[in-house]
Amino acid sequence: MDTAVLFLTCVVILGVAALQTRLTRAERRAARAERKLDLVLGHLGLREEVPRADEIAALVRQGRKVQAIKVYREATGADLVEAKEAVDRMS
Template structure:
């Protein structure tokens, strides 16, 4: 392999590693933001300042109708949380 080809391969490898690193940082930042938002929602609810989300009534209705998977999907759309958090929240709705 010639020098130019080797440098091109090395450059491509550096770019790939950089992209993977950036994606990991973005993912961690998204998770931190979601945690902060959940905590802020709890604080607002505790103070009686909670924001009413119209689609949460839809989530509750889906849960009551036994459509748990659809309720989880809508909950995730509304809140932006992960699957595990959404499942736990919808199950708590009873």
């Protein structure tokens, strides 16, 4: 029985490792595509419009950064780190 548990544990660990490798590869490919898109947008002189930007900027001016991050995430679908970085750039 101990051997079966050990075997199943090894199978699960290997499965998780394989999945992590696939996700990491997909994340790198997505990041590369985003960089290329940023270059194209920059070349064309286009900027990404942030929905509710005025509201977010007002919250930042009021010192309500946490609320600004929350609104940014709701408006853009960004994750927490991306939203915090964007709000910090507005400061």
